[in-house]
Amino acid sequence: MTNQENYLWDKSQPVDKEILKLEETLSALRYKGEAPKQIHLWKFARLAIAASIILAIGVWLIAYQPTDSSMSGWDVVALTGIATIDSKPLHEAGQLGIGQWLETDKNSTAKLNVSSIGDVTVYPNSRLGLLVSMEQKEHRLKLDHGKIKAFIIAPPRLFFVDTPSALAVDYGCEYILEVDEYGNGELEVKLGWVSLERDGRQSRVPMNGYCQIRADFGPGTPYFNDATQSFLDALNKLDFNGAGDEALQTLLDEAQSHDSLTLWHLLMRDDEQQRGKIFDRMKSLNAPMPKSVTRKGVVDLEQKMLYEWWDVLKSSW
Numbered sequence: 001m002t003n004q005e006n007y008l009w010d011k012s013q014p015v016d017k018e019i020l021k022l023e024e025t026l027s028a029l030r031y032k033g034e035a036p037k038q039i040h041l042w043k044f045a046r047l048a049i050a051a052s053i054i055l056a057i058g059v060w061l062i063a064y065q066p067t068d069s070s071m072s073g074w075d076v077v078a079l080t081g082i083a084t085i086d087s088k089p090l091h092e093a094g095q096l097g098i099g100q101w102l103e104t105d106k107n108s109t110a111k112l113n114v115s116s117i118g119d120v121t122v123y124p125n126s127r128l129g130l131l132v133s134m135e136q137k138e139h140r141l142k143l144d145h146g147k148i149k150a151f152i153i154a155p156p157r158l159f160f161v162d163t164p165s166a167l168a169v170d171y172g173c174e175y176i177l178e179v180d181e182y183g184n185g186e187l188e189v190k191l192g193w194v195s196l197e198r199d200g201r202q203s204r205v206p207m208n209g210y211c212q213i214r215a216d217f218g219p220g221t222p223y224f225n226d227a228t229q230s231f232l233d234a235l236n237k238l239d240f241n242g243a244g245d246e247a248l249q250t251l252l253d254e255a256q257s258h259d260s261l262t263l264w265h266l267l268m269r270d271d272e273q274q275r276g277k278i279f280d281r282m283k284s285l286n287a288p289m290p291k292s293v294t295r296k297g298v299v300d301l302e303q304k305m306l307y308e309w310w311d312v313l314k315s316s317w
Helices: 003-007 017-029 041-064 229-240 245-254 257-267 272-284 295-299 303-316
Strands: 074-080 083-085 088-090 093-096 101-103 109-114 118-122 127-134 138-152 159-162 167-170 174-179 185-191 193-198 201-206 209-214
Touching: 074 083, 083 093, 109 138, 167 174, 185 193, 185 201, 201 209, 201 257, 209 229, 229 245, 229 257, 245 257, 245 272, 257 272, 257 303, 272 295, 295 303
Parallel strands: 138 159
Antiparallel strands: 074 093, 074 109, 083 088, 083 101, 101 127, 109 118, 118 138, 127 138, 138 174, 159 167, 167 193, 174 185, 185 209, 193 201
16 A cells, blocks of 8 residues: 555655645535434334324314314394394394394294204294304303293204203203293194203203203103103103102003003102012003113112113114
8 A cells, every 4th residue: 555545544644746636625515513313213203294284284273273162153033023132123134143032922933043053933022142152162051031942953962951840951952942021832843853961950852852941940840742641641640749649559550561661760759669660661561672671780789780771772762
């Protein structure tokens, strides 16, 4: 190896002048920073995956961020007469915003578009307020008094109507709800299901079902529209007048096969002895019953058993 070649490895060796001149010329192009660190491909992959996840989350948040549709209000159309929104006349059409009240007199009716999930018809002598409107989260009205008909196509527990005596929870349906100025009223379900709720008490009402509401009690026990008058009178006494064994026995004697809707709800509200009588009557009516259901379990209010029975019963209604 020549001295010139040795110089490439050992700067203490002699060097040719031409090489030295070339080195000085190229010195301006010498890299002056730190030596580059080795970068592994797996690090690039991890960064790419993380970036993709962050981007996906951002897109989801933009697409599904709940919006408050009350910013522009819900569309209202006058059907007959002249209703009012916060005391201002509604001639043909208008909008109802959060905190506002739609009122009809004895000659007026109106229809309210419930965001994008349905509509509510407001009958004469009614007062209806819009409390909450958040897409994909909650829509809530307050029926102070009067009568409405709701037609809703939405997932369960998205649309609510407050009344002075109970909360109506929609499960995708059509129903009529009416309450007077004292908070007493009635629910009639045309399609689907509605749950009436108050203070832990729940009445689940299916198509063709009815349920009474009382201001000092909340929802009564649901029943079907073809129940006998004697059955209904006994149920009214049980629900709202504190009647005991005699009224229950009348109701059991008058019960027909699909009155199992009423009897199942009564199981939740009576004492052990009465629950035993109700179970025996349901069995004699050949109410659908899974093998897992036992008399003792029902009398003891074993919740898992009761709801397994509910799942079978509801298909018969």
